[in-house]
Amino acid sequence: MKKLLIIAMPIVMVICGIPLFAILAIVTLSSQAAADCHAPTYQAGSGTTAVVSGSSAESGPAGDLKKQLMQLRFAKGYPTLTAEQTTNAITIAQVTRDLGVSRRGLQIAIATSIQESKLVNLAGGDRDSIGLFQQRPSTGWGTPAQIRDPVLATKAFYGRADHTKNTGLLDIDGWEKLPLTQAAQKVQRSGFPNAYAQWEPVAADIADVLGGDLPATATSGEDCAPTSCPDTGLPVEKGLTPDALLVLRSVDDRFGRHTYHGVGERPAAAGSDHAEGRAVDVMIDDWQKPSGVAHGTEIAEWVRANAEELGITYVIWRAKIWSVARNSEGWRAYTHPTGQANPTLDHMDHVHVSVVGTSATMDCAAASGEVVYPVPAAFIGNDARNWHATGSHWNTWHTGTDFGAPCGTPVYAAHAGTIEIDTSQGWSGPWLVKVTTGANSLATWYAHMQRVDVSRGQKVTPGQKIGQVGDRGNSDGCHLHFEVHLKNGPIYGPDNTNPSTWLSENATRDQG
Template sequence: MPQSSPSPKRRGRLLRRGAAFVVLLAVAGYLAVQYVTGGTGGPGCEVVSDKGGPARYEFTPEQAVNAATIAAVGTGRGLPERAVTIALATALQESGLRNITHGDRDSLGLFQQRPSMGWGTQEEILDPTYSAGIFYEHLAKVPDYTRLPLTVAAQRVQRSGFPEAYAKHEPDAALLAAALTGRSAATLTCEGRPGATRTAGDADSVRAALLRDFGRDALQPTAAEVSGAKATPSPTPSVIKKDERTVVLPVPAGKDSAAGRGAGERGWQLAHWAVANASELHIKRVSYAGREWTAGNTDSTWRAITAPGAAEGASGAQSVRIVTTP
């Protein structure tokens, strides 16, 4: 005798359960891929206040790379931390710190700049270094922008239809700016899983990325005040070790006369930049000023190191040491 078919109600329950199971499998698969590849689908980086307290901002490896570029371009132009904060808050509002290829009308990129409004070609605007640079170029023309409320300064550059929207991003942008300009030490960490966006895992690729964001200044420090005299920049300021996996960036002692910042700020900017780019550039370890960050640590903290010379350059000056994965 043939078995009776399930009732419509029971068939509905079975279908719903089946659909839910498929969704769970899809989500699990997606999260597994993100974990293995270091994808951009969820947080993986964090910045905290150097003053303690609950202030913190979680963001993705993709956002970290773009934020580090924005900060590097700003300091490379000799602009103050406030300018970097304004730029980061603007990019958070306009694109979520993602280099997107679409937007309102012909808006593109981190700052949603429009080719038709004279911001540059589509290719230029989709270059984060260019788009950050042209933003700062316009910001620098705003009279007394460092004294204006952030939302006013950003609006005078962007001419947005929602001018008050920038204000809500100021706390997160300020945390990022403090870390990525180097003013706050050991406050930015990432999980640092190797990314799939670039096959780099060598020192040459790290050098190329430094040149992309900082220009020659990253590899050739500007003259610094040392014992009352100008120091001569080293002709080989960055060193690739024999294993071709290590980049050493000497940080001149004293004050950087070009940017008006202390050596510690310069050093921590480079160190935080390296951590922000860890997934993309397959960076395994970063050390500076007696502290070390290692990719894959469950707590992703900067730990004290005691090995002799671990944070020193060949001349004895403090250096940022970046080690890539094999």
């Protein structure tokens, strides 16, 4: 298990007369990038979970985890968790880990058990209900002894127990994308289907303590990372940098329509992120309600998890800030630079996302019919313009042009198309990547790359990152070899055209 750094932050804030308790900030010390869709822990500060001050700030064995958990409350007015409750939560987490379930699954399981039994392994309940999840022998969940076993009961909740065939969480299509209360209800079939939602914040806190090493969701990076960014048609898009535009369109595509604030909607000094088109505010409806807090948290977690793809520098939500520069510190307390406080200045009613401007792995501003340069703008001038050159390096003549750039520099798809990868061309290195548009249609080739970030058959858009400049194969230094085949022909085919001329005539924008 990866080690967790757990920092107690007993900060009390007062917003609109309601005390809000800043809760544990938990950082997973891992070399795994957020770009792998392993979303961070997040503490929403919703006012439902309190931390007892003067707590230990160490993590480690189960005893230390218990101490951390025993600082939490289910909600305001509840006592702190007992040793029995924390032991049962640890058991649920261990089964979750053994089954390879995500942190989202652990959160759902914990919230369900809080609603059903308050994390107590009950001997009875409504009718013949038993145990942590109040499962019933009469409805096929197993014998009383099996249901009373916390390990077996948790496996049954997930649908991975041999003693019951009842539908579990992992049997439900798309369960990770469902609201927590809906996912729990599909397993529990309770007479109070919305009751699980109230425990979502504290369940997230417990899941963060116990499952910080678990992926946030089990969805693949290709599914959870931004892969397209359809035009919203909103005036707010005007003036946004490519990264900010990607954030806005990706959030809109994934989470639905919101009110957004960009360049002109926020008063800002010259040089600020908003003034320069490097920030987007996603306004959250019902931000004072648990449902609004949960929705805003989901967005904040997703954009942070995809920080590299989106070109993000920092995110602010509910008086907490996370930044790439201080990633190891996790979510930190945030105070507006003016020192003033209100729901907007404290970012209680919106998720603020600031970006670099032109560093994302996909250029959202490039429409699907456009052509863009395959390297960042800083290296366009390094085009060797050596198509058709001859010499000892080539059997006949040079079939493309070379863009000099440091190894690791992003390589972009010059146009929309489908990825083909040829591993039989030793001159190009391990891979010759092609972006094709069909038989007898445009294809572009990319060689000598040190890394490929796409897969065969994947659809790409203009400006989407497909890999990194390298020095592989027949190469004397870091550069991108780029070819254009107007009819998807062979390397020396008559359709092989001068790529430098083709780009200068067709590229509508560069990559910043």
